Amino acid sequence: xxxxxxxxxxxxxxxxxxxxxxxxxxxxxxxxxxxxxxxxxxxxxxxxxxxxxxxxxxxxxxxxxxxxxxxxxxxxxxxxxxxxxxxxxxxxxxxxxxxxxxxxxxxxxxxxxxxxxxxxxxxxxxxxxxxxxxxxxxxxxxxxxxxxxxxxxxxxxxxxxxxxxxxxxxxxxxxxxxxxxxxxxxxxxxxxxxxxxxxxxxxxxxxxxxxxxxxxxxxxxxxxxxxxxxxxxxxxxxxxxxxxxxxxxxxxxxxxxxxxxxxxxxxxxxxxxxxxxxxxxxxxxxxxxxxxxxxxxxxxxxxxxxxxxxxxxxxxxxxxxxxxxxxxxxxxxxxxxxxxxxxxxxxxxxxxxxxxxxxxxxxxxxxxxxxxxxxxxxxxxxxxxxxxxxxxxxxxxxxxxxxxxxxxxxxxxxxxxxxxxxxxxxxxxxxxxxxxxxxxxxxxxxxxxxxxxxxxxxxxxxxxxxxxxx
Numbered sequence: 424x425x426x427x428x429x430x431x432x433x434x435x436x437x438x439x440x441x442x443x444x445x446x447x448x449x450x451x452x453x454x455x456x457x458x459x460x461x462x463x464x465x466x467x468x469x470x471x472x473x474x475x476x477x478x479x480x481x482x483x484x485x486x487x488x489x490x491x492x493x494x495x496x497x498x499x500x501x502x503x504x505x506x507x508x509x510x511x512x513x514x515x516x517x518x519x520x521x522x523x524x525x526x527x528x529x530x531x532x533x534x535x536x537x538x539x540x541x542x543x544x545x546x547x548x549x550x551x552x553x554x555x556x557x558x559x560x561x562x563x564x565x566x567x568x569x570x571x572x573x574x575x576x577x578x579x580x581x582x583x584x585x586x587x588x589x590x591x592x593x594x595x596x597x598x599x600x601x602x603x604x605x606x607x608x609x610x611x612x613x614x615x616x617x618x619x620x621x622x623x624x625x626x627x628x629x630x631x632x633x634x635x636x637x638x639x640x641x642x643x644x645x646x647x648x649x650x651x652x653x654x655x656x657x658x659x660x661x662x663x664x665x666x667x668x669x670x671x672x673x674x675x676x677x678x679x680x681x682x683x684x685x686x687x688x689x690x691x692x693x694x695x696x697x698x699x700x701x702x703x704x705x706x707x708x709x710x711x712x713x714x715x716x717x718x719x720x721x722x723x724x725x726x727x728x729x730x731x732x733x734x735x736x737x738x739x740x741x742x743x744x745x746x747x748x749x750x751x752x753x754x755x756x757x758x759x760x761x762x763x764x765x766x767x768x769x770x771x772x773x774x775x776x777x778x779x780x781x782x783x784x785x786x787x788x789x790x791x792x793x794x795x796x797x798x799x800x801x802x803x804x805x806x807x808x809x810x811x812x813x814x815x816x817x818x819x820x821x822x823x824x825x826x827x828x829x830x831x832x833x834x835x836x837x838x839x840x841x842x843x844x845x846x847x848x849x850x851x852x853x854x855x856x857x858x859x860x861x862x863x864x865x866x867x868x869x870x871x872x873x874x875x876x877x878x879x880x881x882x883x884x885x886x887x888x889x890x891x892x893x
Contacts, residue, residue, distance in 0.1 A: 432457055432458050432501060432502065432503045432504065432516070432530075432531070432532040432533075432628075432820075433451060433454030433455075433456075433457035433458055433501065433502045433532065433627075433628045433629070434454075434499070434500070434501055434530050434531065434532050434589060434590065434591045434610070434626075434627070434628050435447055435450035435451050435454065435499065435500040435501070435591070435625070435626065435627045435628070435632055436497075436498070436499045436500075436591040436593070436598050436600055436625065436626040436627075437450070437497065437498055437499075437598070437615075437623060437624070437625045437626075438496070438497045438597075438598040438623060438624045438625075438652040438653075439496055439497070439617070439621060439622065439623040439624060439652075440496055440497075440615065440617055440623040441496055441617070443466055443495055443496050443497050443498035444464055444466045444490050444493035444494070444495070444498045445490055446498070446615075446623075446625075446636050447464045447466070447498040447499065447500035448464060448481065448485045448490060448500065449632075449635050449636050450500055450625070450627055450632040450635070450636060451464070451481050451500040451501065451502045451632075452481045452482060452635070453627075453629070453631045453632040453634070453635045453680075454502050454627065454628055454629060454631070454632055455480060455481050455482075455502055456680055457502060457504070457532075457628060457629075457678065458502040458503045458504035459480055459502070459504055460478065460503050460504045460515075461476060461477065461478045461479065461502070461503045461512065461514075461515035461516075462476065462477070462479070462480070462481045462484050462485075462500070462501065462502040462503065462515070463475065463476025463477070463500065463501050463515050463516055463517050463530070464476070464485065464490075464493055464498055464499070464500045464501075464517075465493075465498060465499050465500075465517040465519050465528035465530075465593050466493040466494060466495040466497065466498040466593075467495045467497050467498070467593055467594065467595050467596070468494040468495035468496070469495065469496075469595055469596060470595065471526060471595065472519055472526040472527065472528050472593060472594070472595060473492065473493050473494065473495070474493075474517060474519035474528055475489050475492065475493060476501075476512070476515040476516065476517065477512065477515070478512055478515065481502060497593060497596075497597075497598050498593065499517055499528060499530055499591040499592070499593045499598065500517075500530070501515075501516040501517050501530035501532075501591075503515060503516055513553060513554040513555075514554045514555060514556040516529075516530040516531070516556070516558060517529055517530040517591075517593070518530070518554070518556075518558055518559060518562055520562055520566075522562070522565060522566040523566060524565070524566070524571075524572065524573045524576055525573065525594060525595060526594070526595060527562075527565070527573060527592060527593065527594050528592070528593040529558060529561060529562055529565075529590060529591070529592045529593075530558070530590065530591050531558050531561065531588050531589065531590035531591070532587075532588070532589045532590070532608050532628055532820060533586065533587030533588040533589060533590075533603065533607060533608045533819060533820040534557065534586050534587050534818055534819055534820050535557045535560065535561075535584050535585065535586045535587075535588060536585045536586035536587075536818050536819075536878065536879075536880055537583075537584065537585040537586065538557030538560045538584075538586075539557075541560050541564070541583065541584075542557075542560050545560070545563050545564075545567075550563050550567075558590075561577075561580055561581075561584070561588075561590070564576075564579070564580035564583060565577055565579075565580050568580060573592070573594050573597070573599070574597070574599055574649070574651050577592060577599060577601065577649070578649060578662045581601055581603075581649070581662050581663065582662065582663060584603070585878055585879065586603065586607075586818065586819060586878060587603055587605070587607035587608050587671075587819035587820050588601070588602070588603045588607075588608070589601075589602045589603070589607075589608040589609065589610040589628065589644070590602075591626060596653055596654060597651060597652060597653040598624070598626075598651075598652045598653075599649060599650070599651050599652075600612075600626045600644055600649070600650045601644070601648065601649040601650070601662065602643075602644045602645065602646055602647070602648055603646065603647070604646050604647035604663045604664070604665065604666045605646055605666050605667070605668065605669040605868075605877055605878060606645070606646030606647075606668045606669065606670050606686075606866075607669055607670065607671050607819045607820065607868060608628070608671060608674075608819070608820055609628055609629065609643065609670075609671075609674060609679070609685045609686060610626060610627075610628065610643060610644040611626065611627050611628070611629065611630050611632075611633070611640060611642075611643055611644070611684070611685075612624070612625070612626055612640075612641045612642055612643065612644055612650065613625045613626070613627070613630070613633045613638035613639055613640050613641050614638060614639050614641055615636065615637060615638045615639075623638075624652050624657060625638045626644065626650070629679050629680060629683035629684075629685060630683045630684045630685070631679075631680045631682050631683045634682065640684060642687075643686070643687060645661070646665065646666070646668055647661050647662060647663040647664065647665050647666070648660070648661050648662070649661070649662045667865075667866075667877065668864075668866035668867075669819075669866075669867070669868035669877040669878075670686045670866055670867045670868060671817075671819060671820065671821070671867070671868050672810075672856065672860060672862075672867040672868060672869055673810075673817070673821055673871065674686065674690070675688070675690055675693040675694065675859075675860050676694075676697070676781050676782065676809065676810045676856075677718050677781045677782065677810075678821075681694060681720075681721045686866075686867075688860065688861065690721075691721050693859050693860045693861075694721035694722045694725065694809065694859075695721055695722070695724055695725035695728075696725060696858070696859035696860075697722045697725060697809040697810070697851055697855075697856065697859040698721065698722035698723060698724060698725025698726035698727075698728075698729065698779065698809060699725040699726065699728065699729040700725075700729075700851060700855040700858060700859055701722065701725075701726055701779070701807050701808075701809055701849065701851045701855070702725070702726040702727075702729035702730040702807075703729060704849065704851065704852060704855055705807055705847075705849025705850075706730065707775075707777055707805045707807075707847060707849075708775070709732055709774075709775040709776065709777045709803065709805060710732070710733075710774040710775045710776070711732065711733055711734070711735045711737065711770065711771075711774050711775075711776055711777070712726050712727040712730065712732050712733065712734045712735070712777045712779060713734075713735055713736070713737035713738060713770075713771070713776050713777065713778055713779070713796070714734070714736070714738070714778075714779050714780075715738060715764075715778060715779065715780040715781075715792060716736075716738060716739070716740040716764070717740060718780075718781045719778075719779045719780045719781050719809070722779050722781065722809035723779035726777065726779050726807065730777075732777065735767075735770045736767065736770075737766060737767050737770040737771045737776065737796070737799075738764050738765070738766055738767070738792070738795075738796070739764065739765050739766075739767060740763060740764055741762065741763055741764070741765070760788060760791040760792060760795065761795070764792065764795065766795055766796060766798075766799035767799075768799045768800060771796055771799040771800055771801045772799065772800030772801070773800060773801075773802055774800075774801055774802060775801070775802055775803040775805070776796055776801045776802075776803065776804050776805065777805045777807055778792065778793065778796060778804060778805065778806050778807065778845075779807050779808075779809065780792075780806070780807075780808055780809070781808070781809050781810060782808060782809075782810050782813055783806075783808055783812070783813070783830060783831065783839065783843070784813055784823065784824065784828075784829060784830070785824060785828055785829070785830055786830040786839060786842050786843055789806065789843045789845075790842060790843040790844055793806060793843050793844050793845050794844060797844070803846045804844075804845050804846055805845060805846050805847045805848075805849075806840070806843060806845040806847070806848045806849075807848075807849050808848070808849070808850045808851065809851050810850070810851050810856060810872070811850050811851060811852060811853045811856060811869075811872040812831030812836070812839075812850050812872065813829055813831050813832075813871050813872065814826075814829060814831050814832040814871070814872060814873075814874060815829070815832065815870055815871050815872070815873070815874040815876075816829070816871070817870060817871045818870075818876070818880060819868065819870075821871065823871060830842065836848055836850065853869065853872055853873070856869070856872075
């Protein structure tokens, strides 16, 4: 799936490693799938906080010379695809500022739903903002807090926030990480062994970062928890009372890499279960199962295994194409899907094809893919979606369109099927999605499928217009 949801952000932090910036670079490289707009790393050597960020991909930004300018044994990193705020360097993270409590750097993943209200109050009191990201609101709250330490000021700030946030903060001497009381966005914790019988602590949005750097996954930062790592060791405390968990189920449907463990569950296990349950719920007499790469692949494996219909990679994704909206010509942008996907015609010609994808949002991309497969000679095209219909926008870190733009909010399944020009269309049911992620304790958020939001939405009008997303 691509260009249907805007991917969210990825965060990373490390404490106690002699090459902290280099490890942070690897950490956010593993999280590149969570955002391709900009990336940044901030480090500290105990004397100062250093920061470098730029537009583009991690591998292009962090050259050896850039990394050599980021000394110290502690660092944080961020890779961004905005869910709101302008696409400019000013909004790239981490934000690094000097406050009355010293130099700090901050990065976060999620959407603070009352950010616009807090910002208006701060501006009325004389605060000056340089960016349109809601992360900057947190910095102002930290700076204005009457608490003496950064950790206490951050705790004070977090108690004023609503919505979703998994954040990492760097001072000259400490790393502090925190997760919102609902636990919307993931934040994993791990350890690395380094020479001299020392242990380095690491934190990341997904465990695939740990695999790359050789860290051991210790578990998650809990919802409502703050973890402080410094010369005195590690401290874990809850800054807010626990609430009912509202973990984003779309992390398992689409966002996270299948090789990650997110919310304590392997993502690949969830996606394969989605595919198997989808095959039981919406069987079809066909010749081949074809995934829409990359996010539809594991669900398609499950569908093929359950149905006994062979899986074929009938669509090949070009992983090296840039985002088409930056092209100067509308004619080039109109190539759209063709720039990113190409059919393997001999696998599709004359075949009854089951296309497996993770979601349909506006429907325009799905229609183009169905047409592509049909034009490659497919006799039939049956579309199977490994999640329920998306009927409501998300305000917790997923940049879904407004309700007017969501095709499932305005059309029936039969109408959507006709629109995308498929021979049949089947969505995974909500109950089967619960089963696929093993949600026996009701710990996931399904608001995009139900319209039932787990928090109060302070600025509902602005949120619906997309004005207060970060």
